[in-house]
Amino acid sequence: xxxxxxxxxxxxxxxxxxxxxxxxxxxxxxxxxxxxxxxxxxxxxxxxxxxxxxxxxxxxxxxxxxxxxxxxxxxxxxxxxxxxxxxxxxxxxxxxxxxxxxxxxxxxxxxxxxxxxxxxxxxxxxxxxxxxxxxxxxxxxxxxxxxxxxxxxxxxxxxxxxxxxxxxxxxxxxxxxxxxxxxxxxxxxxxxxxxxxxxxxxxxxxxxxxxxxxxxxxxxxxxxxxxxxxxxxxxxxxxxxxxxxxxxxxxxxxxxxxxxxxxxxxxxxxxxxxxxxxxxxxxxxxxxxxxxxxxxxxxxxxxxxxxxxxxxxxxxxxxxxxxxxxxxxxxxxxxxxxxxxxxxxxxxxxxxxxxxxxxxxxxxxxxxxxxxxxxxxxxxxxxxxxxxxxxxxxxxxxxxxxxxxxxxxxxxxxxxxxxxxxxxxxxxxxxxxxxxxxxxxxxxxxxxxxxxxxxxxxxxxxxxxxxxxxxxxxxxxxxxxxxxxxxxxxxxxxxxxxxxxxxxxxxxxxxxxxx
Numbered sequence: 001x002x003x004x005x006x007x008x009x010x011x012x013x014x015x016x017x018x019x020x021x022x023x024x025x026x027x028x029x030x031x032x033x034x035x036x037x038x039x040x041x042x043x044x045x046x047x048x049x050x051x052x053x054x055x056x057x058x059x060x061x062x063x064x065x066x067x068x069x070x071x072x073x074x075x076x077x078x079x080x081x082x083x084x085x086x087x088x089x090x091x092x093x094x095x096x097x098x099x100x101x102x103x104x105x106x107x108x109x110x111x112x113x114x115x116x117x118x119x120x121x122x123x124x125x126x127x128x129x130x131x132x133x134x135x136x137x138x139x140x141x142x143x144x145x146x147x148x149x150x151x152x153x154x155x156x157x158x159x160x161x162x163x164x165x166x167x168x169x170x171x172x173x174x175x176x177x178x179x180x181x182x183x184x185x186x187x188x189x190x191x192x193x194x195x196x197x198x199x200x201x202x203x204x205x206x207x208x209x210x211x212x213x214x215x216x217x218x219x220x221x222x223x224x225x226x227x228x229x230x231x232x233x234x235x236x237x238x239x240x241x242x243x244x245x246x247x248x249x250x251x252x253x254x255x256x257x258x259x260x261x262x263x264x265x266x267x268x269x270x271x272x273x274x275x276x277x278x279x280x281x282x283x284x285x286x287x288x289x290x291x292x293x294x295x296x297x298x299x300x301x302x303x304x305x306x307x308x309x310x311x312x313x314x315x316x317x318x319x320x321x322x323x324x325x326x327x328x329x330x331x332x333x334x335x336x337x338x339x340x341x342x343x344x345x346x347x348x349x350x351x352x353x354x355x356x357x358x359x360x361x362x363x364x365x366x367x368x369x370x371x372x373x374x375x376x377x378x379x380x381x382x383x384x385x386x387x388x389x390x391x392x393x394x395x396x397x398x399x400x401x402x403x404x405x406x407x408x409x410x411x412x413x414x415x416x417x418x419x420x421x422x423x424x425x426x427x428x429x430x431x432x433x434x435x436x437x438x439x440x441x442x443x444x445x446x447x448x449x450x451x452x453x454x455x456x457x458x459x460x461x462x463x464x465x466x467x468x469x470x471x472x473x474x475x476x477x478x479x480x481x482x483x484x485x486x487x488x489x490x491x492x493x494x495x496x497x498x499x500x501x502x503x504x505x506x507x508x509x510x511x512x513x514x515x
Contacts, residue, residue: 004110005105005110008101008105008110008113008114009098009101011114012097012098012101012114012117012118012121013094013097013098015117015118015121015122015401015405016093016094016097016098016117016121017094018405018408019121019122019127019130019404019405019408020089020090020091020093020094020121020127020130020131021090021094022408022409022412023131023412023413024082024083024086024087024090024131025081025082025083025084025086026082026412027082027412027416027417027420027424028082028420028424028425028426028427028451028455029082029085029133029424029426029451029454030132030420030423030424030451031423031424031425031447031448031450031451032446032447032448032449032450032451033132033133033134033450034085034086034132034133034134034451035425035450035451035453035454035455036055036062036450037067037068037071037085037133037134037135038071038080038085038133038454039055039450039453039454040053040054040055040060040068041067041068041069041071041072041075041085042072042075042080042454043055043057044065044068044069044072045072045075045076050065050068050069050072051065051213051216051217051220052217052220052221053065053068055450055453056449056453056459056460057459059221059224060228061217061221061224061225061228061229062229063135063168063169063170064166064167064168064169064170064213064214065167065213066135066138066164066167066168067088067134067135067138067168070088070138071084071085071087071088071133073088074087074088082133085133086131086132086133088137088138089129089130089131089132089133089134089136089137089138090130090131092137092138092141093121093126093127093129093130093137093141094130095141096120096137096140096141096144096316097117097120097121098117099141099144099145099148099316100113100116100117100120100144100316100319100320101113101114101116101117102148103116103144103148103151103316103320104116104117104320104323104324106151106152107151107282107285107289107320107324108282108285108320108323108324108327109327111327111330112320112323112324112326112327113323114323115322115323115326115327115397116319116320116322116323116324117319117323118397118401119263119266119267119319119322119323119326120315120316120319122262122263122400122401122404122405123259123260123261123263123315123319124258124259124260124261125255125258125259125260125308125309125312125315126259126312126315127404127408129309129312131412134309135168135169136309136310136312137312138168139165139168139169139172139173139312139313140312140313140315140316142161142162142164142165142168142173143161143165143173143176143177143313144313144316145157145161146158146161146162146165146177147177147180147181147292147317149161150177150181151285151288153196155196155197155198155202156198156201156202156205158177158197158202159198159202159203159205159206160205160206160209161177162174162177162178162206162210163205163206163207163208163209163210164209164210165177166206166210167209167210167213170229170230171230172299173210174206174210176295176296176299176313179295180288180291180292180295183291183295184287184288184291187287187291188284188287217229248306249301251301251306252297252300252301252306252310252311255308255311256297256311257348259308259311259315260315260318261348261352262345262348262380262400262403262404263319263322263400264344264348265340265341265342265343265344265345265348266322266325266326266341267318267321267322268344269325269337269340269341270318270321270322270324270325270326271290271293271318271321273325273328274286274287274289274290274321274325275290282324282328285324286321286324289317289318289320289321289324290317290321292314292317293314293317293318293321296311296313296314296317297311297314326397330393333391335388335391338388338393338396339388339389342384342385342388342396345381345384345400346381346385349377349378349381352377353374353377356370356373356374357370363418363419363422365418365419366415366418366419368414369410369411369413369414369415369418370415372410372414373407373410373411373415376403376406376407376410377403377407379403380399380400380402380403383395383396383399384396384399384400387399421505421506422506422507424451425448425451425452425454425455425508426451426455427505428448428452428482428503428505428508428510429451429452429455429456430455431503431505431510432452432456432480432482432503432510433456435480435502435503435510435512436458436480437478440477440478440479440480441461441477441479441480442458442460442461442479442480442481442482443460443461443462443463443468443469443472443479443480443481443482444460444461444462444463444481444482444483445462445463445482445483445484445487446462446463446464447484448482448508449462452482460482463481463483466487466490466491466495469481469483469491469495470491470492470495472513473495473498473499473513478512478513478514479512479513480510480511480512480513481499481510481511481512481513482508482509482510482511483508483509483511484507484508484509485504485507485508485509486507488501488509488511498513499511499512499513500512500513500514
């Protein structure tokens with residue numbers, strides 16, 4: 001390995017590590033998702049049961065155990081807390097960025113790989129999820145490793161990573177790599193390669209790693225696990241929308257445009273160039289990456305249940321395509337392509353500024369951070385235009401990377417802290433413990449229940465609606481309620497009259513019904 005490789009590797013590792021780990025343990029866990037994974041891992045430790053996930057001291061079958069295992073390991077290493085809950089995501093985000101650099105170097109060249117790694121690490125959705133205690137980064141890492149292993153013809157590694165992906169998120173952990181791989185072989189008339197892929201022995205390796213947990217869950221929980229995990233969480237959620245946005249076929253178009261910022265302009269040009277790629281030296285790797293990105297995008301666009309984070313597995317492919325494209329136009333000294341990208345970047349900055357203005361109107365505490373972010377992006381915009389005009393493409397790209405690093409600092413020290421009380425139960429839980437008598441039942445809106453459980457250790461009883469609350473009020477015992485403030489305002493006067501507000505934090509209110 002030459003000096004250039006080691007310098008590039010160290011640079012990628014340092015940039016990705018700073019972005020992923022900066023302030024990762026300083027913010028509270030954000031409802032409703034992060035506390036679910038943290039609490040489930042903690043209950044694994046509490047019950048010494050690393051097979052059957054639990055939450056609120058009850059079995060549940062939402063996800064396979066991989067992320068819970070990783071978080072439990074982090075809890076044992078660092079202690080139970082926000083840093084440990086997010087540590088696996090941050091670590092695997094860094095590893096995924098390094099993997100993209102190494103993959104880009106093999107697929108194309110060192111500069112393309114370096115650019116791809118910087119694109120991935122500084123894309124908004126990737127670094128946001130790198131700091132989140134959720135499964136998406138873990139799944140993305142194993143899928144990326146599997147697909148790059150497929151490209152390198154390291155088939156046992158391919159089957160191993162597929163199995164780990166299945167232990168992270170379920171069947172899509174093997175569906176994506178197999179479909180993408182088969183489509184690539186079909187489109188390159190290389191189906192004969194299947195004979196060399198060690199399908200039987202590789203399939204056995206996959207089964208040895210992936211299937212024991214599923215077999216154990218069927219053994220211990222039977223039809224309840226099959227119906228809930230496979231039936232509801234995989235089949236039903238694909239066919240029927242769990243959220244209202246599931247009916248929007250174009251849902252992931254704006255998500256991708258915003259989530260891939262600040263590289264959206266280059267990414268769109270890269271996709272166009274990839275489609276036009278015919279018979280060139282980079283044709284096969286570009287085709288492979290395009291199939292990878294398109295399959296993930298189409299699958300989740302067809303799925304009736306949609307969440308912003310679902311399309312993250314396409315980001316490594318898009319980053320590699322973007323790195324390839326920037327390297328290509330840089331080599332060709334194609335100033336026109338850079339100017340077009342700078343123009344689109346300007347448009348996205350304007351849209352971002354409008355989003356900041358709207359956000360400040362809704363949450364005035366965002367103003368200082370929004371002003372700093374606006375100043376940073378304005379400076380970056382000027383530098384990008386100036387450097388592109390001067391044909392100094394390296395510094396133009398460096399300005400975007402540096403700008404996003406500064407934005408991460410502002411995001412974590414100013415913007416997120418301003419909105420965290422809206423989306424976390426940490427502060428509210430501390431106030432609750434000061435008021436709680438330690439015995440009375442607690443009823444809580446489902447959205448806040450995971451965070452409340454993590455920060456208090458009290459599962460509470462789920463309130464499914466105001467009718468549940470009205471019924472609970474009728475009894476003679478002392479009861480605490482935690483609901484949204486707007487729900488409290490809509491309560492009937494006769495119900496309100498029996499409730500005493502104790503604490504209000506942002507949209508959350510603690511109510512007491514005394515005897």
